[in-house]
Each structure stands twice: as structure tokens, then as C-alpha cells.
Amino acid sequence: MxxxxxxxxxxxxxxxxxxxxxxxxxxxxxxxxxxxxxxIVALDPAQAYEFTSGELNTNVYDRLVGYEAEDTTVLAPGLATEWTADDAAKTITFTLRDAKFASGNPVRPEDVAFSFSRVIKLNLTPAFILAQLGWTADNIDSMVTIDGNTITVKYEGDFSSAFVLNVLASRPASIVDEVLVMANETDGDMGNAWLxxxxxxxxxxxxxxxxxxxxxxxxxxxxxxxxxxxxxxxxxxxxxxxxxxxxxxxxxxxxxxxxxxxxxxxxxxxxxxKVETYPQAAVHFLSFNQKEESLTPPAVWEAARYLVDYDGMTQSFLKGQMEVHQAFWPKGFPGSYDETPYTYDVEKAKQILADAGVQTPIDVTLDVINATPFTDMAQSLQATFAEAGINFDILPGTGAQVITKYRERTHQGMLLYWGPDFMDPHSNAKAFAYNSDNSDDNYTATTTWRNAWAVPDELNKAVTAALAEPDQAKRNQMYMDIQKQAQEDSPIVIMFQAALTIAxxxxxxxxxxxxxxxxxxxxxxxx
Missing domain, CATH: 3.40.190.10 (Periplasmic binding protein-like II)
Structure with missing residues (x-):
């Protein structure tokens, strides 16, 4: 054969x-x-946090609510047929439909409670998404309760029930078969290795x-x-x-x-x-680890924004794959900031560095996924940044190797991409503009923490305030203001928004x- x-x-x-x-x-x-x-690093929905893992989870698991294949822009019933929200009491009560797992076991309210509790108690990479609701290992059993065929979800925090529903439509809120999972538990791992x-x-x-x-x-x-x-x-x-x-x-x-x-x-x-093109929510960015002293001056961050050949890349090898976008929330979604004030300007970048007294050359390792188009992007950045005395040593690796290194904060420069964990601007605001505890032992699945950037308190407060704002129009404007601030002063240089072309x-x-x-x-x- x-x-x-x-x-x-x-x-x-x-x-x-x-x-x-x-x-x-x-x-x-x-x-x-x-x-x-x-x-792929993990496939268990309590641990999975990679792009391919998300695709697979969507096709093998259901959630109480979700954005379904028939219309991915509308939040629709999933395993729940209906729900009632009480904003004053901070509860949402879901009615469970009659469904079965692939194993043949019935989907029970107990499986929902187990699934949520399992994510919180395992406390793996995506657990923070559900933990936003004020859930902890100590209180989760009282925050998700069962009464007959209904499940009542309680939450703590200054946000509306609409935000909670988007959280419950996310990957770690996938419902797993408790009977099957616990039959495959090993050493108290709640079935993690098996899943x-x-x-x-x-x-x-x-x-x-x-x-x-x-x-x-x-x-x-x-x-x-x-x-x-x-x-x-x-x-x-x-x-x-x-x-x-x-x-x-x-x-x-x-x-x-x-x-x-x-x-x-x-x-x-x-x-x-045939060829189909699908707009994507992923944004592509270059970031600098603030543990590296030569990369901490804000002038380096600003100069970097003028050393990206945005048009050169999108009009050549990225044509049809990406468009220029320089803010963290993708274009086409409410609350996006679509201004693109930065262009490729080597002389301006040099002047910024000189005015700030930054000594060049600066030698930086640049981690990148060893696949098209990431290696092409890295080579373009290597060529243009060298014009201003910033020299990239490209370190290609598998997606898992690069992502693992990023999570460990052991990189210097990183070329990567990021998609929302759920369809609410807070998802990316928390990732790109919030970091209230920058300590090494406070692992957080955000680009800010992974780049060891201690976000200014003013910006942290702005993100918190936007999350709590009940007026949607005002809330969208708050997120636009946050994006503008992060765009101007951050060690994370957002360059493109993806467009996926599939044959x-x-x-x-x-x-x-x-x-x-x-x-x-x-x-x-x-x-």
C-alpha cells in the first residue's frame, strides 16, 4: 500500500x-x-485552549447555549431548551432538553453541574473563563444547583446576564458525560488524561x-x-x-x-x-517579553509599530489571508476600533529610538510557528526591523512548542495570533489590556501576563468598568477607548486580522x- x-x-x-x-x-x-x-496540546474541554482543540470540541460536545451552525451570529438553545434570567438576583435558570450522550447515557442536570464543577476544580488553562462568574472550588457546588430538570446558575460580579450567557457558550462550558468520564478517572484526575x-x-x-x-x-x-x-x-x-x-x-x-x-x-x-473565504476573529500580533530589559522602553514599542510592513505583507504573501487591523477586538464585531494609524516608516522609527536614547543594535529572539504564513511574516519582520537596528533571530517551532514557551514566559519576541474565548469584547480586553497581578506564580492565560507586562492601573480600571456597564452603546465606546490606549502604549503590536480562505x-x-x-x-x- x-x-x-x-x-x-x-x-x-x-x-x-x-x-x-x-x-x-x-x-x-x-x-x-x-x-x-x-x-494541539489538550483535547479535554476543561484544558483545551488551542485553535484546533476548539474546532474539535465544538463538534463532539454541546453546551447549554451556543452559536450554532445554522447561524453563528445568534445565541441559540443547546442542551437547554429555554432559560430565565434574573439580573437582580444574579441567576439564570435553564430547562434541560431530553438528549443522550454518544455513549447512550442520558444527559442529566447532574452532568451539567459536574461539568462546570470539574472545570473549576481542575483549574487548568481555560478555567478562568468560568471563574469570571465568581465560581471557586469552595463555592461551585452552591453556585450551580439542580431542581428536577432545571439548573440554576448563580454568578457574582458587576456584569449583566448577557455576558454570563456568552461565558456559558464558551468551550470550557461543554457538557461531559459524568458516568463515562469518572469510569476513566486515574489518580483523582477526574478523567483528564483519558479525555x-x-x-x-x-x-x-x-x-x-x-x-x-x-x-x-x-x-x-x-x-x-x-x-x-x-x-x-x-x-x-x-x-x-x-x-x-x-x-x-x-x-x-x-x-x-x-x-x-x-x-x-x-x-x-x-x-x-471551489474556494470559500471566511472572515475570522483572530488578530495577529508581535509582542515583547518585559522580562527582557532591552525590550522594556516604551520607545521600543512605539518604534516597532512603524517597522511592520503592513501593506507589503497583505499585498503579497498574505493577500486574501489577512487585512491590516491594529486593535485587539476584530473588525465587524460591536465595539471594534478600526483606525489604523501606523504605517511602515523606518526613519520615523529610528527617530523615536534616538529621541528616547535607546541604544541599538538590539538583539532579540523571535519565536514563530514553523508553518506558512508565519515563517514568511517572521522573515519580513526580520528584514524591516533590522533597518532600525533591531535584529531578530527567528526560532521556528511547532505550534505546541511555541505556545508552551509563551505560557512559560521564556520567550523574548513572539509572533502569534489570538482569538476571543467567547464573543464579548471583554474576552480580548482582558487578554490585551488587563493584568492586575504580574507575579510569576499568578499564571494567567492572557497576552499581558505572558509578556510580563504590568498593565497600568488606569487601564485595568477601564477594563473593569467596561465589563460592568449596562448600557450597550456606552459599553462599546468604552471598549473602543481601551483599544485606542492599548494601541498607542503597549508591548503588544497588533498587525492583522485574519481571513480564512479554504479550498x-x-x-x-x-x-x-x-x-x-x-x-x-x-x-x-x-x-
């Missing part, structure tokens, strides 16, 4: 793109995807196979309350190289290629392939790719 596959690929390489699509075809009831999935290679959800698919940096296989859940998906399996193959993804797509070995370059997209001449076989219909990886849905796909 290996010899046959090698021969097939060699033959495909020798054929024009318009001919190879007829060579092979994937099964009619299976969707095969070529994708770079080496960013990082298996699934225990009620969603449209079951994760039936996971081999890191190789393959993920999802199998249709015949018990799914909305009906079993048409695709009996979704196979996601780890293919890091864009050229290989292109070959697999044009030869018919995969149905979807997710990481093609703009040149490859424009070169797809076969009638058997797929013409017979694929119903694929949904929303603004974040948590909004990627396979359950409506047909072929």
Missing part, C-alpha cells in the same frame, strides 16, 4: 492540475480534511481516533438530538506543508485543504475545486466556518 501511494503521488505530480482530480475520490459518507493540527485522547460528549460526532500530529477521526453520533450527521466520519489529516495539501486536494485524496497559500489558491484551475471539492456542501475555531461545524456537510 505504501508503494502504491508513493507511485500515485509521483504520477499526480507529473499531471496538470486539471487532470488529477479524477484520479481518486474520498468515500461518499466521509469528509477528509488536510490541515495543520500540530498546535485528552477520547471524547465524552453529546455532540454530533465522537472522537474515535486521535494520533498527535498525525490524524483525528470523528465518527457520527447516531444519538445526536438534532439528528445524525450525513457524514459518517470526518478524518482530519495532519499535513503541515501547504504544497502537500494542494496535491492531496487536486488528486482527490482529501475533500478540504485548509492551509493553502494565496499563490496556491489562485493556481487552482480545476473545475472540480474544497465542488461536491462539498454545508461546511460552516465561523469567525473563530469554536465556530467550525461539520454536522451539516453533504457530498
Amino acid at each position: 505504501k508503494l502504491f501511494r508513493a507511485a500515485l503521488l509521483a504520477t499526480a505530480l507529473a499531471l496538470p492540475l486539471s487532470s488529477v482530480a479524477a484520479i481518486a475520490a474520498t468515500p461518499a459518507d466521509a469528509l477528509v480534511v488536510a490541515q495543520n493540527i500540530d498546535d 485528552n485522547t477520547h471524547s465524552a460528549g453529546s455532540g454530533p460526532f465522537v472522537m474515535s481516533d486521535y494520533r498527535p500530529a498525525e490524524i483525528v477521526r470523528l465518527t457520527a453520533n447516531e444519538n445526536y438530538f438534532r439528528g445524525a450527521p450525513a457524514m459518517k466520519s470526518v478524518i482530519i489529516r495532519h499535513v503541515a506543508e501547504a504544497a502537500t495539501q494542494q496535491l492531496l486536494l487536486t488528486s482527490g485524496d482529501v475533500d478540504i485543504a485548509k492551509n493553502l497559500t494565496p499563490d496556491q489558491i489562485s493556481g487552482l484551475s480545476t473545475d472540480a475545486i 474544497m471539492a465542488n461536491n462539498v456542501e454545508g461546511y460552516v466556518n465561523g469567525a473563530t475555531s469554536d465556530f467550525v461545524y461539520y454536522r451539516l456537510v453533504t457530498k
Whole structure:
């Protein structure tokens, strides 16, 4: 079989793109995807915090409420059929629908309470999202209570129930099968190790196979309350190289290629392939660790904003993949700040450094994911920053390696991207403009803490005030003001907002790719 596959690929390489699509075809009831999935660190929804992990969680787990495939802009019922909010009492009461987990076990109110409690008690990376509601390991059992077929969620904090619903639509609020999970508990880990290679959800698919940096296989859940998906399996193959993804797509070995370059997209001449573009919520940024003394002067941060060749990148190798955006909340969402005051200006950057007495050259290591287009972006930054005496030594690594290093605060410069944890501007405001405790032992899943930036108290207070503001129009303006301040004075240089262009076989219909990886849905796909 290996010899046959090698021969097939060699033959495909020798054929024009318009001919190879007829060579092979994937099964009619299976969707095969070529994708770079080496960013996965964890799959347990109580721990998963990577982009690919979010996509997988969405397809195997349900939440009480969520943004569904039919319309990713509207908060809709999930495992809850309805809910009643009492802002004065700071409670929301949910009525649970009649549903089953993929295991066949019924979805019970007890599973909801267990799922929320488990996230808080394990206290892994995404736990802070639910902890925002004032939940702790000591009080969680009284904050989420059961009465017959209803679950009442209490929260503490100066925010509205709309914010709480967005939190409960997020990844760590996924509902897991308590009976199945606890049957696989090891050494008091509440099933964490097992859930990082298996699934225990009620969603449209079951994760039936996971081999890191190789393959993920999802199998249709015949018990799914909305009906079993048409695709009996979704196979996601780890293919890091864009050229290989292109070959697999044009030869018919995969149905979807997710990481093609703009040149490859424009070169797809076969009638058997179509291209779809999906606006994304992810923002791409360059950041400087404030543990590195040479990177602490604000003049370095300001000069950096004039050393990015924004137009040069978006008009060449990033064309169709990104647009210039220089604030932390993505364009197209309420509360976004869309002004782009910075342009590539080496002389201005030099003057800023000189006026502040900053000595150059400055040598900086730059960590970057070793895949397209990140390495291309890093090389562009290396060339333009060198013009002002800031020399980047590029350190490529897998997505997991780069993200782990970032979380440990052991980098100097970092080229990375960030998507909202939930669809509320506070999600990114907390990540980019809030850090009230910068100590090493206060691990926080924000870019501010990871770059060891002790955010000024004034900005911390502004973020807290915006969260509490009940008037939505006023609240949006407050977030715009926060973005403007962070844009002007921060060691985090936001450069672009992503646009995802995906190539797929013409017979694929119903694929949904929303603004974040948590909004990627396979359950409506047909072929």
C-alpha cells in the first residue's frame, strides 16, 4: 500500500492540475480534511485552549447555549431548551432538553453541574473563563444547583446576564458525560488524561481516533438530538506543508485543504475545486517579553509599530489571508476600533529610538510557528526591523512548542495570533489590556501576563468598568477607548486580522466556518 501511494503521488505530480482530480475520490459518507493540527496540546474541554482543540470540541460536545451552525451570529438553545434570567438576583435558570450522550447515557442536570464543577476544580488553562462568574472550588457546588430538570446558575460580579450567557457558550462550558468520564478517572484526575485522547460528549460526532500530529477521526453520533450527521466520519489529516495539501486536494485524496497559500489558491484551475473565504476573529500580533530589559522602553514599542510592513505583507504573501487591523477586538464585531494609524516608516522609527536614547543594535529572539504564513511574516519582520537596528533571530517551532514557551514566559519576541474565548469584547480586553497581578506564580492565560507586562492601573480600571456597564452603546465606546490606549502604549503590536480562505471539492456542501475555531461545524456537510 505504501508503494502504491508513493507511485500515485509521483504520477499526480507529473499531471496538470486539471487532470488529477479524477484520479481518486474520498468515500461518499466521509469528509477528509488536510490541515495543520500540530498546535494541539489538550483535547479535554476543561484544558483545551488551542485553535484546533476548539474546532474539535465544538463538534463532539454541546453546551447549554451556543452559536450554532445554522447561524453563528445568534445565541441559540443547546442542551437547554429555554432559560430565565434574573439580573437582580444574579441567576439564570435553564430547562434541560431530553438528549443522550454518544455513549447512550442520558444527559442529566447532574452532568451539567459536574461539568462546570470539574472545570473549576481542575483549574487548568481555560478555567478562568468560568471563574469570571465568581465560581471557586469552595463555592461551585452552591453556585450551580439542580431542581428536577432545571439548573440554576448563580454568578457574582458587576456584569449583566448577557455576558454570563456568552461565558456559558464558551468551550470550557461543554457538557461531559459524568458516568463515562469518572469510569476513566486515574489518580483523582477526574478523567483528564483519558479525555485528552477520547471524547465524552453529546455532540454530533465522537472522537474515535486521535494520533498527535498525525490524524483525528470523528465518527457520527447516531444519538445526536438534532439528528445524525450525513457524514459518517470526518478524518482530519495532519499535513503541515501547504504544497502537500494542494496535491492531496487536486488528486482527490482529501475533500478540504485548509492551509493553502494565496499563490496556491489562485493556481487552482480545476473545475472540480471551489474556494470559500471566511472572515475570522483572530488578530495577529508581535509582542515583547518585559522580562527582557532591552525590550522594556516604551520607545521600543512605539518604534516597532512603524517597522511592520503592513501593506507589503497583505499585498503579497498574505493577500486574501489577512487585512491590516491594529486593535485587539476584530473588525465587524460591536465595539471594534478600526483606525489604523501606523504605517511602515523606518526613519520615523529610528527617530523615536534616538529621541528616547535607546541604544541599538538590539538583539532579540523571535519565536514563530514553523508553518506558512508565519515563517514568511517572521522573515519580513526580520528584514524591516533590522533597518532600525533591531535584529531578530527567528526560532521556528511547532505550534505546541511555541505556545508552551509563551505560557512559560521564556520567550523574548513572539509572533502569534489570538482569538476571543467567547464573543464579548471583554474576552480580548482582558487578554490585551488587563493584568492586575504580574507575579510569576499568578499564571494567567492572557497576552499581558505572558509578556510580563504590568498593565497600568488606569487601564485595568477601564477594563473593569467596561465589563460592568449596562448600557450597550456606552459599553462599546468604552471598549473602543481601551483599544485606542492599548494601541498607542503597549508591548503588544497588533498587525492583522485574519481571513480564512479554504479550498474544497465542488461536491462539498454545508461546511460552516465561523469567525473563530469554536465556530467550525461539520454536522451539516453533504457530498
